[in-house]
Amino acid sequence: MKARLFFIGIVLTTIACGSPQGERAESKRPNILFVLADDASYPHMSAYGCDWIHTPAFDRVAQEGILFNRAYTPNAKCSPSRSCVLTGRNSWKLEEAANHSPNFPKKFTTYPEALKMSGYHVGYTGKGWAPGNPGTKDGKPRMLTGDYYGAHKLTPPTPFISDEDYSANFQAFLEAKPEDSPFCFWMGSKEPHRRYEFKSGIEKGGKSIDSITEVPGFWPDVDSVRVDMLDYAFEVEYFDNQLEKVLAILEEAGELDNTIVVVTSDNGMPFPRVKGSTYEMSNHMPLAIMWKDGIKVANRKVNDFISFIDFAPTFLELAQVSQKDIIQPTTGKSLVPILHSKEDKEHYPHRDFVLLGKERHDVGRPNDQGYPVRGIIKNDHLFLINFKPERWPHGNPETGYLTTDGSPTKTFILNHKNVSGHEKFFQWSFGLRPLEELYNIKDDPFCINNLIGSEGSDKMARLLKEALFRKLKEQEDPRVFGKGDIFDNYQYSADEHRGFYERYLKNGEEIETVWVNESDFEEK
Numbered sequence: 001m002k003a004r005l006f007f008i009g010i011v012l013t014t015i016a017c018g019s020p021q022g023e024r025a026e027s028k029r030p031n032i033l034f035v036l037a038d039d040a041s042y043p044h045m046s047a048y049g050c051d052w053i054h055t056p057a058f059d060r061v062a063q064e065g066i067l068f069n070r071a072y073t074p075n076a077k078c079s080p081s082r083s084c085v086l087t088g089r090n091s092w093k094l095e096e097a098a099n100h101s102p103n104f105p106k107k108f109t110t111y112p113e114a115l116k117m118s119g120y121h122v123g124y125t126g127k128g129w130a131p132g133n134p135g136t137k138d139g140k141p142r143m144l145t146g147d148y149y150g151a152h153k154l155t156p157p158t159p160f161i162s163d164e165d166y167s168a169n170f171q172a173f174l175e176a177k178p179e180d181s182p183f184c185f186w187m188g189s190k191e192p193h194r195r196y197e198f199k200s201g202i203e204k205g206g207k208s209i210d211s212i213t214e215v216p217g218f219w220p221d222v223d224s225v226r227v228d229m230l231d232y233a234f235e236v237e238y239f240d241n242q243l244e245k246v247l248a249i250l251e252e253a254g255e256l257d258n259t260i261v262v263v264t265s266d267n268g269m270p271f272p273r274v275k276g277s278t279y280e281m282s283n284h285m286p287l288a289i290m291w292k293d294g295i296k297v298a299n300r301k302v303n304d305f306i307s308f309i310d311f312a313p314t315f316l317e318l319a320q321v322s323q324k325d326i327i328q329p330t331t332g333k334s335l336v337p338i339l340h341s342k343e344d345k346e347h348y349p350h351r352d353f354v355l356l357g358k359e360r361h362d363v364g365r366p367n368d369q370g371y372p373v374r375g376i377i378k379n380d381h382l383f384l385i386n387f388k389p390e391r392w393p394h395g396n397p398e399t400g401y402l403t404t405d406g407s408p409t410k411t412f413i414l415n416h417k418n419v420s421g422h423e424k425f426f427q428w429s430f431g432l433r434p435l436e437e438l439y440n441i442k443d444d445p446f447c448i449n450n451l452i453g454s455e456g457s458d459k460m461a462r463l464l465k466e467a468l469f470r471k472l473k474e475q476e477d478p479r480v481f482g483k484g485d486i487f488d489n490y491q492y493s494a495d496e497h498r499g500f501y502e503r504y505l506k507n508g509e510e511i512e513t514v515w516v517n518e519s520d521f522e523e524k
Contacts, residue, residue: 030294031259032115032184032315034085035246037239038078038127038193039275040265042071042284044236052211053233057244058288061263063299065290066338071306072354072377076267076275076282077361079132081308085266086110086129086144088312088330092357092374092477096490099360099370101131103493104144109327111312112146115184118321121177122146124186125169126162127193133493145186149173157204158197161238162190167245174253183255184315187246192235194270194405201230205237216281217446218273218428219409220416228408232269260291260318260339262311272410272429276361276394276403278373278384279447280439283356289339294318296342304351305377310335331475353378355471357479359487363500364395364402369488371403372479376468380442383464387484389435399504401430436461 042048045055047062048069073081075091075098083097084090087108096102110129116122128145135142152168166187177183201207209226219225243263250256268274268282275282287306289295309332316323317334338348354377360370371393375384386393394403404410410429417426428448438461439447451457472480478487492498 028258029120029182029319030291031182031255032120032318033187033246033250033259033261034185034311035187035189035243035261035263036082036085036127037189037236037263037265037286038191039267039270040192040236040239040286041268041274041281042286044233044269045240045286045288047288048286051213052207052230053236055237055240057240057247058263058286060247061243061261061290062288064292065261065288065295065298067301068287068289068306069301069303070354071264071285071287071308072283072356073267073285073308074283074354074356075358076277076356077358078127078266079130080358080361081266082129084308085311086112087328088309088316088332089328090307090309090331090355090357090475090477091359092472092479093331093475097132098487099490099492100362101493101497102490103133104129104135104142106135106137107328110144111315111327112144112184112186113142114316114321114327115319116146117326118319119181120319121173121181121183122185123149123173123176123183124188125149125166125173126164127188127190128186131493145188146184157238158200158234160195160197161235164190166242167249170246171249174249174255182319184319187242189239189242191239192232192269194407196228196231196235196407198231198408199227201232201234202227205230205234207233216273217448218425219271220412220422220425222412224408224412228271232271257292260289260294260315263288264308270405271407272394272404272413275405276358278356278358278375280382280441280445281447289335291339295339297344300344302338302348304338304348305354306335306351307332307354314339353467355468356382356384359484360490362395362403363492363497364399365391366396366501367488368492368497368499368501372484372487374468374472374477374479376464376471377441378464378467379460380440381460381464382437382439382441382447383461383468384437385465385468386433386435386437387479389433392430393433394430396501397430399501404429436465438464 044050044053045058047059047067074084075081077100079100080091083094091098095105097104112122124145134144149169149172150164152165153163154165156163207230212226215221250259264285264287313330313332314335317336356375358373371391372387394401413425413429416422436452438451438457469480478484
Protein backbone atom coordinates (compact mmCIF):
# COMPACT_ATOMS: atom_id res chain seq x y z
CA MET A 1 0.00 0.00 0.00
CA LYS A 2 2.86 2.36 0.84
CA ALA A 3 4.49 1.63 -2.52
CA ARG A 4 1.22 2.41 -4.32
CA LEU A 5 0.77 5.72 -2.46
CA PHE A 6 4.41 6.53 -3.19
CA PHE A 7 3.80 5.92 -6.91
CA ILE A 8 0.66 8.08 -6.94
CA GLY A 9 2.58 10.84 -5.25
CA ILE A 10 5.30 10.67 -7.85
CA VAL A 11 2.78 10.86 -10.69
CA LEU A 12 1.00 13.89 -9.17
CA THR A 13 4.30 15.64 -8.50
CA THR A 14 5.71 15.05 -11.96
CA ILE A 15 2.50 16.19 -13.66
CA ALA A 16 2.55 19.39 -11.63
CA CYS A 17 6.22 20.00 -12.41
CA GLY A 18 5.93 19.44 -16.14
CA SER A 19 8.21 16.38 -16.24
CA PRO A 20 7.76 13.60 -18.81
CA GLN A 21 4.78 12.27 -16.86
CA GLY A 22 3.18 15.70 -17.20
CA GLU A 23 3.82 15.92 -20.94
CA ARG A 24 1.38 13.10 -21.76
CA ALA A 25 -1.24 15.52 -23.04
CA GLU A 26 1.27 16.83 -25.60
CA SER A 27 3.02 13.52 -26.30
CA LYS A 28 0.28 10.94 -26.70
CA ARG A 29 1.23 7.61 -25.19
CA PRO A 30 0.83 4.76 -27.68
CA ASN A 31 -1.49 1.82 -27.30
CA ILE A 32 0.24 -1.54 -26.94
CA LEU A 33 -1.02 -4.72 -28.59
CA PHE A 34 1.08 -7.79 -27.82
CA VAL A 35 0.09 -10.81 -29.93
CA LEU A 36 1.55 -14.14 -28.94
CA ALA A 37 1.27 -17.46 -30.76
CA ASP A 38 1.57 -20.56 -28.59
CA ASP A 39 4.43 -22.78 -29.87
CA ALA A 40 5.40 -21.40 -33.30
CA SER A 41 8.99 -21.50 -34.54
CA TYR A 42 11.07 -19.18 -36.67
CA PRO A 43 10.97 -19.16 -39.69
CA HIS A 44 7.40 -20.44 -40.04
CA MET A 45 5.88 -17.18 -41.23
CA SER A 46 5.75 -16.49 -44.94
CA ALA A 47 7.52 -13.14 -44.47
CA TYR A 48 10.63 -15.22 -43.79
CA GLY A 49 10.24 -17.10 -47.08
CA CYS A 50 8.37 -20.13 -45.72
CA ASP A 51 6.24 -21.26 -48.67
CA TRP A 52 4.22 -24.06 -47.03
CA ILE A 53 2.68 -21.78 -44.38
CA HIS A 54 0.83 -18.61 -45.41
CA THR A 55 0.58 -15.73 -42.95
CA PRO A 56 -0.65 -12.55 -44.69
CA ALA A 57 -1.45 -10.72 -41.42
CA PHE A 58 2.02 -11.30 -39.96
CA ASP A 59 3.47 -10.30 -43.33
CA ARG A 60 1.49 -7.05 -43.23
CA VAL A 61 2.88 -6.19 -39.80
CA ALA A 62 6.39 -6.83 -41.14
CA GLN A 63 5.86 -4.84 -44.36
CA GLU A 64 4.34 -1.83 -42.60
CA GLY A 65 6.81 -2.07 -39.74
CA ILE A 66 9.97 -4.05 -39.01
CA LEU A 67 10.82 -7.73 -39.47
CA PHE A 68 13.33 -9.03 -36.93
CA ASN A 69 15.56 -11.88 -38.08
CA ARG A 70 17.25 -12.68 -34.76
CA ALA A 71 14.68 -12.59 -31.97
CA TYR A 72 15.07 -15.14 -29.16
CA THR A 73 13.25 -16.22 -26.05
CA PRO A 74 15.66 -16.89 -23.17
CA ASN A 75 13.67 -19.98 -22.13
CA ALA A 76 11.75 -22.13 -24.62
CA LYS A 77 8.75 -23.17 -22.52
CA CYS A 78 5.39 -21.48 -21.96
CA SER A 79 5.36 -19.93 -18.49
CA PRO A 80 9.09 -19.13 -18.11
CA SER A 81 9.16 -17.54 -21.56
CA ARG A 82 6.09 -15.46 -20.71
CA SER A 83 7.64 -14.52 -17.37
CA CYS A 84 10.64 -13.10 -19.26
CA VAL A 85 8.32 -11.07 -21.50
CA LEU A 86 6.30 -9.70 -18.59
CA THR A 87 9.20 -8.71 -16.33
CA GLY A 88 12.08 -7.92 -18.68
CA ARG A 89 14.33 -10.31 -16.76
CA ASN A 90 16.05 -13.53 -17.77
CA SER A 91 14.49 -16.59 -16.18
CA TRP A 92 17.46 -17.26 -13.88
CA LYS A 93 16.72 -13.86 -12.32
CA LEU A 94 13.09 -14.76 -11.60
CA GLU A 95 13.40 -17.29 -8.75
CA GLU A 96 10.39 -19.70 -8.95
CA ALA A 97 9.34 -18.23 -12.30
CA ALA A 98 12.41 -19.77 -13.93
CA ASN A 99 10.45 -23.02 -13.87
CA HIS A 100 7.41 -24.24 -15.77
CA SER A 101 4.11 -24.19 -13.83
CA PRO A 102 5.49 -22.22 -10.86
CA ASN A 103 4.12 -19.99 -8.16
CA PHE A 104 4.79 -16.50 -9.51
CA PRO A 105 6.92 -14.53 -7.02
CA LYS A 106 5.13 -11.64 -5.32
CA LYS A 107 8.22 -9.43 -5.57
CA PHE A 108 8.08 -9.08 -9.37
CA THR A 109 5.74 -6.61 -11.07
CA THR A 110 4.68 -7.27 -14.66
CA TYR A 111 4.57 -4.53 -17.26
CA PRO A 112 0.73 -4.78 -17.65
CA GLU A 113 0.38 -4.31 -13.88
CA ALA A 114 2.68 -1.28 -14.05
CA LEU A 115 0.83 0.21 -17.01
CA LYS A 116 -2.52 -0.25 -15.32
CA MET A 117 -1.21 1.70 -12.33
CA SER A 118 -0.17 4.50 -14.69
CA GLY A 119 -3.57 4.90 -16.34
CA TYR A 120 -3.63 2.33 -19.12
CA HIS A 121 -6.72 0.25 -19.84
CA VAL A 122 -5.29 -3.29 -19.56
CA GLY A 123 -6.66 -6.69 -20.53
CA TYR A 124 -6.10 -9.97 -22.31
CA THR A 125 -7.85 -12.79 -24.13
CA GLY A 126 -6.90 -16.40 -24.70
CA LYS A 127 -3.80 -17.61 -22.89
CA GLY A 128 -2.14 -15.09 -20.61
CA TRP A 129 0.64 -16.07 -18.25
CA ALA A 130 0.33 -19.83 -17.92
CA PRO A 131 0.59 -22.45 -16.63
CA GLY A 132 1.14 -21.62 -12.98
CA ASN A 133 -0.26 -19.85 -9.96
CA PRO A 134 -0.11 -16.04 -10.29
CA GLY A 135 -0.70 -15.56 -6.58
CA THR A 136 -2.87 -12.92 -4.94
CA LYS A 137 -2.87 -9.18 -4.34
CA ASP A 138 -5.20 -7.48 -1.88
CA GLY A 139 -6.93 -10.82 -1.39
CA LYS A 140 -7.69 -11.27 -5.09
CA PRO A 141 -5.89 -13.31 -7.79
CA ARG A 142 -3.18 -11.28 -9.50
CA MET A 143 -3.95 -10.45 -13.12
CA LEU A 144 -0.43 -10.60 -14.53
CA THR A 145 -1.61 -9.73 -18.05
CA GLY A 146 -4.62 -7.60 -17.12
CA ASP A 147 -8.35 -8.27 -16.83
CA TYR A 148 -9.63 -11.29 -18.73
CA TYR A 149 -11.92 -10.89 -21.74
CA GLY A 150 -13.22 -14.28 -22.82
CA ALA A 151 -17.01 -14.19 -22.98
CA HIS A 152 -17.27 -14.44 -26.75
CA LYS A 153 -17.00 -17.90 -28.27
CA LEU A 154 -16.99 -19.39 -31.77
CA THR A 155 -17.10 -22.78 -33.45
CA PRO A 156 -13.47 -23.70 -34.21
CA PRO A 157 -12.47 -25.58 -37.38
CA THR A 158 -11.12 -28.56 -35.40
CA PRO A 159 -12.03 -30.00 -31.98
CA PHE A 160 -8.67 -28.98 -30.50
CA ILE A 161 -8.51 -25.36 -31.63
CA SER A 162 -9.75 -23.00 -28.92
CA ASP A 163 -13.37 -21.82 -29.06
CA GLU A 164 -12.37 -18.38 -27.75
CA ASP A 165 -13.24 -15.64 -30.23
CA TYR A 166 -10.11 -13.55 -29.80
CA SER A 167 -11.19 -10.71 -32.08
CA ALA A 168 -14.68 -10.39 -30.56
CA ASN A 169 -13.14 -10.33 -27.09
CA PHE A 170 -10.71 -7.65 -28.24
CA GLN A 171 -13.68 -5.66 -29.55
CA ALA A 172 -15.34 -5.96 -26.13
CA PHE A 173 -12.14 -4.77 -24.50
CA LEU A 174 -12.01 -1.68 -26.73
CA GLU A 175 -15.66 -0.90 -26.03
CA ALA A 176 -14.93 -0.99 -22.29
CA LYS A 177 -11.98 1.42 -22.62
CA PRO A 178 -12.38 4.88 -21.08
CA GLU A 179 -12.38 7.46 -23.84
CA ASP A 180 -9.09 9.17 -23.03
CA SER A 181 -7.10 6.15 -21.83
CA PRO A 182 -4.44 4.38 -23.87
CA PHE A 183 -4.72 0.61 -23.85
CA CYS A 184 -2.44 -2.35 -23.31
CA PHE A 185 -3.83 -5.66 -24.61
CA TRP A 186 -2.37 -9.17 -24.63
CA MET A 187 -3.82 -11.45 -27.30
CA GLY A 188 -2.64 -14.92 -26.29
CA SER A 189 -3.58 -17.35 -29.02
CA LYS A 190 -3.77 -20.98 -27.90
CA GLU A 191 -2.61 -22.10 -31.34
CA PRO A 192 -0.55 -23.90 -32.61
CA HIS A 193 -0.27 -25.64 -29.21
CA ARG A 194 -1.14 -29.34 -29.30
CA ARG A 195 -3.36 -31.35 -29.59
CA TYR A 196 -3.97 -31.38 -33.38
CA GLU A 197 -6.70 -33.05 -35.38
CA PHE A 198 -4.77 -35.63 -37.42
CA LYS A 199 -4.62 -34.74 -41.14
CA SER A 200 -6.41 -31.40 -40.58
CA GLY A 201 -3.72 -29.66 -42.61
CA ILE A 202 -4.49 -31.84 -45.60
CA GLU A 203 -8.23 -32.37 -45.25
CA LYS A 204 -9.20 -28.88 -44.00
CA GLY A 205 -6.23 -26.78 -45.02
CA GLY A 206 -5.88 -28.17 -48.53
CA LYS A 207 -2.18 -28.84 -48.06
CA SER A 208 0.01 -31.51 -49.60
CA ILE A 209 2.85 -33.41 -47.95
CA ASP A 210 4.97 -32.57 -50.99
CA SER A 211 4.61 -28.84 -50.30
CA ILE A 212 7.07 -28.99 -47.37
CA THR A 213 10.40 -27.94 -48.78
CA GLU A 214 12.52 -29.23 -45.89
CA VAL A 215 12.00 -31.55 -42.94
CA PRO A 216 14.42 -30.64 -40.10
CA GLY A 217 17.38 -32.99 -40.25
CA PHE A 218 16.87 -34.23 -36.69
CA TRP A 219 13.56 -35.92 -37.69
CA PRO A 220 13.05 -38.75 -40.18
CA ASP A 221 11.57 -37.56 -43.47
CA VAL A 222 8.51 -39.83 -43.50
CA ASP A 223 4.84 -39.21 -44.29
CA SER A 224 3.66 -39.27 -40.65
CA VAL A 225 6.13 -36.50 -39.75
CA ARG A 226 5.14 -34.42 -42.77
CA VAL A 227 1.44 -34.82 -41.94
CA ASP A 228 2.21 -33.70 -38.37
CA MET A 229 4.01 -30.62 -39.70
CA LEU A 230 1.03 -29.73 -41.92
CA ASP A 231 -1.37 -30.03 -38.98
CA TYR A 232 0.91 -27.57 -37.16
CA ALA A 233 0.87 -25.31 -40.24
CA PHE A 234 -2.94 -25.32 -40.28
CA GLU A 235 -3.00 -23.96 -36.73
CA VAL A 236 -0.32 -21.34 -37.45
CA GLU A 237 -2.51 -20.09 -40.27
CA TYR A 238 -5.54 -20.06 -37.94
CA PHE A 239 -3.55 -17.87 -35.54
CA ASP A 240 -2.68 -15.53 -38.41
CA ASN A 241 -6.34 -15.32 -39.42
CA GLN A 242 -7.25 -14.17 -35.90
CA LEU A 243 -4.48 -11.56 -36.05
CA GLU A 244 -5.93 -10.28 -39.33
CA LYS A 245 -9.34 -9.78 -37.69
CA VAL A 246 -7.81 -7.92 -34.73
CA LEU A 247 -5.90 -5.58 -37.06
CA ALA A 248 -9.14 -4.85 -38.94
CA ILE A 249 -10.89 -3.95 -35.67
CA LEU A 250 -8.05 -1.61 -34.74
CA GLU A 251 -8.18 0.05 -38.13
CA GLU A 252 -11.95 0.51 -38.05
CA ALA A 253 -11.71 2.02 -34.57
CA GLY A 254 -9.13 4.54 -35.81
CA GLU A 255 -6.58 3.23 -33.30
CA LEU A 256 -4.13 1.43 -35.60
CA ASP A 257 -1.71 4.28 -36.28
CA ASN A 258 -0.99 4.98 -32.60
CA THR A 259 -0.79 1.32 -31.60
CA ILE A 260 2.49 -0.55 -31.39
CA VAL A 261 1.65 -4.05 -32.60
CA VAL A 262 4.11 -6.75 -31.57
CA VAL A 263 3.62 -10.24 -33.03
CA THR A 264 5.72 -13.22 -31.93
CA SER A 265 5.52 -16.65 -30.26
CA ASP A 266 6.45 -17.90 -26.80
CA ASN A 267 8.66 -20.84 -27.84
CA GLY A 268 9.35 -23.24 -30.67
CA MET A 269 6.95 -25.72 -32.25
CA PRO A 270 5.69 -28.61 -30.03
CA PHE A 271 7.87 -31.27 -31.61
CA PRO A 272 10.88 -33.32 -30.44
CA ARG A 273 14.15 -31.37 -30.00
CA VAL A 274 12.31 -28.05 -30.36
CA LYS A 275 9.90 -26.91 -27.62
CA GLY A 276 11.52 -27.37 -24.24
CA SER A 277 15.04 -27.70 -25.67
CA THR A 278 17.74 -25.03 -25.91
CA TYR A 279 18.64 -25.08 -29.59
CA GLU A 280 18.22 -22.76 -32.54
CA MET A 281 14.68 -23.86 -33.47
CA SER A 282 13.68 -23.96 -29.78
CA ASN A 283 14.50 -20.37 -28.91
CA HIS A 284 14.62 -18.51 -32.25
CA MET A 285 11.26 -16.76 -32.60
CA PRO A 286 9.39 -14.95 -35.36
CA LEU A 287 8.99 -11.25 -34.59
CA ALA A 288 7.39 -8.35 -36.44
CA ILE A 289 6.54 -4.93 -35.02
CA MET A 290 4.29 -2.32 -36.60
CA TRP A 291 3.68 1.21 -35.29
CA LYS A 292 2.71 3.72 -37.94
CA ASP A 293 3.10 6.80 -35.74
CA GLY A 294 6.43 5.71 -34.24
CA ILE A 295 8.48 3.66 -36.68
CA LYS A 296 10.40 6.12 -38.81
CA VAL A 297 11.56 3.73 -41.54
CA ALA A 298 9.09 0.94 -42.30
CA ASN A 299 9.41 -2.23 -44.37
CA ARG A 300 12.91 -2.97 -43.12
CA LYS A 301 14.70 -5.94 -41.61
CA VAL A 302 16.80 -5.91 -38.46
CA ASN A 303 19.51 -8.54 -38.06
CA ASP A 304 20.68 -7.53 -34.57
CA PHE A 305 19.89 -9.83 -31.65
CA ILE A 306 16.61 -9.20 -29.83
CA SER A 307 15.68 -10.93 -26.57
CA PHE A 308 12.23 -11.28 -25.07
CA ILE A 309 13.49 -9.39 -22.03
CA ASP A 310 13.61 -6.31 -24.28
CA PHE A 311 9.82 -6.01 -24.57
CA ALA A 312 9.02 -4.84 -21.02
CA PRO A 313 11.56 -1.95 -20.95
CA THR A 314 10.33 -0.92 -24.42
CA PHE A 315 6.70 -0.75 -23.33
CA LEU A 316 7.55 1.04 -20.08
CA GLU A 317 9.59 3.66 -21.92
CA LEU A 318 6.86 4.27 -24.47
CA ALA A 319 4.28 4.55 -21.69
CA GLN A 320 6.54 7.03 -19.89
CA VAL A 321 6.65 4.84 -16.79
CA SER A 322 9.79 4.86 -14.68
CA GLN A 323 11.09 1.40 -13.83
CA LYS A 324 12.60 2.47 -10.53
CA ASP A 325 9.29 3.66 -9.12
CA ILE A 326 6.93 0.79 -9.78
CA ILE A 327 8.78 -2.18 -11.25
CA GLN A 328 11.96 -4.13 -10.53
CA PRO A 329 14.90 -3.17 -12.76
CA THR A 330 14.86 -5.03 -16.06
CA THR A 331 17.89 -6.66 -17.64
CA GLY A 332 16.59 -6.17 -21.16
CA LYS A 333 17.30 -3.18 -23.41
CA SER A 334 14.58 -0.98 -24.88
CA LEU A 335 13.84 -1.36 -28.60
CA VAL A 336 12.83 2.30 -28.89
CA PRO A 337 16.11 3.36 -30.60
CA ILE A 338 15.49 0.76 -33.29
CA LEU A 339 11.84 1.77 -33.73
CA HIS A 340 12.65 5.48 -33.90
CA SER A 341 15.74 5.13 -36.09
CA LYS A 342 15.63 7.30 -39.21
CA GLU A 343 18.14 5.04 -40.95
CA ASP A 344 17.89 1.54 -42.30
CA LYS A 345 20.95 0.74 -40.24
CA GLU A 346 22.31 -2.77 -39.75
CA HIS A 347 23.86 -2.75 -36.31
CA TYR A 348 22.91 -1.33 -32.93
CA PRO A 349 25.28 -1.14 -29.94
CA HIS A 350 25.45 -4.13 -27.58
CA ARG A 351 23.17 -6.34 -29.68
CA ASP A 352 25.76 -8.88 -30.82
CA PHE A 353 24.74 -11.78 -28.56
CA VAL A 354 21.81 -13.36 -26.74
CA LEU A 355 21.62 -15.56 -23.64
CA LEU A 356 19.55 -18.74 -23.31
CA GLY A 357 18.79 -21.19 -20.51
CA LYS A 358 16.35 -23.48 -18.78
CA GLU A 359 15.70 -25.12 -15.45
CA ARG A 360 12.73 -27.37 -14.65
CA HIS A 361 10.17 -27.63 -17.42
CA ASP A 362 7.85 -30.54 -16.71
CA VAL A 363 7.36 -33.54 -14.43
CA GLY A 364 9.04 -36.89 -14.97
CA ARG A 365 12.29 -37.04 -12.97
CA PRO A 366 13.06 -38.18 -9.42
CA ASN A 367 12.41 -35.48 -6.81
CA ASP A 368 11.01 -33.13 -9.47
CA GLN A 369 14.48 -32.40 -10.82
CA GLY A 370 14.97 -30.19 -13.86
CA TYR A 371 17.52 -30.18 -16.66
CA PRO A 372 19.61 -27.03 -16.16
CA VAL A 373 21.19 -25.47 -19.24
CA ARG A 374 22.79 -22.13 -20.03
CA GLY A 375 23.84 -20.91 -23.44
CA ILE A 376 25.02 -18.01 -25.55
CA ILE A 377 24.68 -17.22 -29.26
CA LYS A 378 27.42 -15.02 -30.65
CA ASN A 379 29.54 -14.94 -33.80
CA ASP A 380 27.19 -17.37 -35.59
CA HIS A 381 27.81 -20.00 -32.91
CA LEU A 382 25.66 -21.47 -30.15
CA PHE A 383 27.51 -22.65 -27.04
CA LEU A 384 25.64 -24.68 -24.42
CA ILE A 385 26.59 -26.08 -21.04
CA ASN A 386 24.41 -28.89 -19.62
CA PHE A 387 24.99 -28.73 -15.87
CA LYS A 388 23.49 -32.17 -15.19
CA PRO A 389 24.40 -34.32 -18.22
CA GLU A 390 23.67 -37.51 -16.27
CA ARG A 391 19.95 -36.68 -16.37
CA TRP A 392 17.64 -37.45 -19.29
CA PRO A 393 17.11 -34.05 -20.96
CA HIS A 394 13.39 -34.52 -21.65
CA GLY A 395 12.31 -36.55 -18.66
CA ASN A 396 12.87 -40.17 -17.82
CA PRO A 397 11.94 -42.98 -20.26
CA GLU A 398 9.59 -44.67 -17.78
CA THR A 399 7.48 -41.52 -17.48
CA GLY A 400 7.27 -40.84 -21.22
CA TYR A 401 9.84 -38.06 -21.86
CA LEU A 402 7.24 -35.60 -20.60
CA THR A 403 8.98 -32.39 -21.59
CA THR A 404 8.13 -33.30 -25.19
CA ASP A 405 4.44 -33.24 -26.09
CA GLY A 406 2.86 -36.39 -27.46
CA SER A 407 2.68 -36.42 -31.26
CA PRO A 408 2.96 -38.65 -34.33
CA THR A 409 6.52 -37.40 -34.76
CA LYS A 410 7.49 -38.28 -31.18
CA THR A 411 5.84 -41.70 -31.40
CA PHE A 412 7.58 -42.54 -34.69
CA ILE A 413 10.99 -41.64 -33.28
CA LEU A 414 10.45 -43.68 -30.11
CA ASN A 415 9.03 -46.67 -31.97
CA HIS A 416 12.05 -46.74 -34.30
CA LYS A 417 14.79 -46.06 -31.76
CA ASN A 418 16.28 -49.52 -32.32
CA VAL A 419 15.71 -49.67 -36.08
CA SER A 420 18.86 -49.51 -38.15
CA GLY A 421 19.37 -46.01 -39.55
CA HIS A 422 16.88 -44.40 -37.13
CA GLU A 423 18.84 -44.58 -33.88
CA LYS A 424 20.28 -41.10 -34.48
CA PHE A 425 16.82 -39.50 -34.37
CA PHE A 426 16.20 -40.86 -30.90
CA GLN A 427 19.61 -39.70 -29.72
CA TRP A 428 19.12 -36.17 -31.08
CA SER A 429 15.68 -35.79 -29.50
CA PHE A 430 15.75 -37.80 -26.27
CA GLY A 431 19.23 -39.21 -25.62
CA LEU A 432 21.71 -38.17 -22.95
CA ARG A 433 23.80 -35.12 -23.82
CA PRO A 434 27.41 -34.12 -23.18
CA LEU A 435 28.52 -31.47 -20.72
CA GLU A 436 29.18 -28.92 -23.47
CA GLU A 437 27.84 -28.37 -26.98
CA LEU A 438 28.95 -26.01 -29.75
CA TYR A 439 27.18 -25.45 -33.06
CA ASN A 440 27.78 -23.24 -36.07
CA ILE A 441 24.18 -22.17 -36.52
CA LYS A 442 24.89 -20.43 -39.83
CA ASP A 443 26.04 -23.68 -41.44
CA ASP A 444 24.13 -26.05 -39.13
CA PRO A 445 20.83 -24.39 -38.09
CA PHE A 446 19.41 -27.73 -36.91
CA CYS A 447 22.31 -28.04 -34.41
CA ILE A 448 23.19 -31.61 -35.36
CA ASN A 449 27.00 -31.46 -35.58
CA ASN A 450 28.47 -30.81 -32.12
CA LEU A 451 31.85 -29.14 -32.72
CA ILE A 452 33.24 -29.72 -29.22
CA GLY A 453 36.50 -31.60 -29.61
CA SER A 454 36.77 -30.99 -33.35
CA GLU A 455 39.81 -29.32 -34.86
CA GLY A 456 39.80 -25.55 -34.48
CA SER A 457 36.75 -25.38 -32.21
CA ASP A 458 38.49 -25.15 -28.83
CA LYS A 459 39.20 -21.43 -29.03
CA MET A 460 35.65 -20.53 -30.04
CA ALA A 461 34.18 -22.71 -27.28
CA ARG A 462 36.50 -21.17 -24.68
CA LEU A 463 35.72 -17.59 -25.71
CA LEU A 464 31.96 -18.19 -25.71
CA LYS A 465 32.08 -19.99 -22.36
CA GLU A 466 34.00 -17.10 -20.82
CA ALA A 467 31.55 -14.57 -22.23
CA LEU A 468 28.58 -16.64 -21.02
CA PHE A 469 29.84 -17.02 -17.46
CA ARG A 470 30.86 -13.37 -17.28
CA LYS A 471 27.31 -12.29 -18.16
CA LEU A 472 25.69 -14.84 -15.84
CA LYS A 473 27.86 -13.67 -12.93
CA GLU A 474 26.91 -10.06 -13.66
CA GLN A 475 23.26 -11.14 -13.46
CA GLU A 476 23.87 -13.11 -10.23
CA ASP A 477 22.64 -16.40 -11.65
CA PRO A 478 22.59 -18.91 -8.74
CA ARG A 479 23.56 -21.70 -11.12
CA VAL A 480 27.07 -20.33 -11.75
CA PHE A 481 27.68 -19.70 -8.04
CA GLY A 482 27.10 -23.31 -7.07
CA LYS A 483 23.58 -22.62 -5.75
CA GLY A 484 21.60 -23.91 -8.71
CA ASP A 485 19.83 -26.66 -6.79
CA ILE A 486 17.50 -23.98 -5.48
CA PHE A 487 15.58 -24.24 -8.78
CA ASP A 488 14.88 -27.94 -8.14
CA ASN A 489 13.56 -27.14 -4.67
CA TYR A 490 10.89 -24.66 -5.79
CA GLN A 491 7.47 -26.30 -5.66
CA TYR A 492 5.13 -26.80 -8.57
CA SER A 493 1.99 -24.67 -8.42
CA ALA A 494 -0.33 -27.66 -8.79
CA ASP A 495 -0.56 -30.60 -6.37
CA GLU A 496 -0.89 -33.11 -9.20
CA HIS A 497 2.61 -32.20 -10.40
CA ARG A 498 4.44 -32.50 -7.09
CA GLY A 499 6.32 -35.73 -6.54
CA PHE A 500 4.81 -37.10 -9.73
CA TYR A 501 7.70 -39.43 -10.56
CA GLU A 502 7.57 -41.22 -7.23
CA ARG A 503 3.77 -41.48 -7.27
CA TYR A 504 3.81 -42.82 -10.81
CA LEU A 505 6.29 -45.60 -10.02
CA LYS A 506 4.53 -46.53 -6.81
CA ASN A 507 0.95 -46.50 -7.99
CA GLY A 508 1.23 -46.94 -11.73
CA GLU A 509 -0.54 -43.61 -12.10
CA GLU A 510 -1.55 -42.87 -15.67
CA ILE A 511 -0.96 -39.62 -17.50
CA GLU A 512 -3.80 -38.06 -19.45
CA THR A 513 -3.36 -39.01 -23.08
CA VAL A 514 -3.88 -35.38 -24.10
CA TRP A 515 -0.45 -34.71 -22.60
CA VAL A 516 1.55 -37.59 -24.02
CA ASN A 517 0.72 -40.74 -25.98
CA GLU A 518 0.42 -44.06 -24.19
CA SER A 519 3.05 -45.46 -26.57
CA ASP A 520 5.64 -42.98 -25.26
CA PHE A 521 6.16 -44.84 -21.99
CA GLU A 522 9.05 -47.29 -21.71
CA GLU A 523 10.19 -49.81 -19.15
CA LYS A 524 12.59 -48.38 -16.59
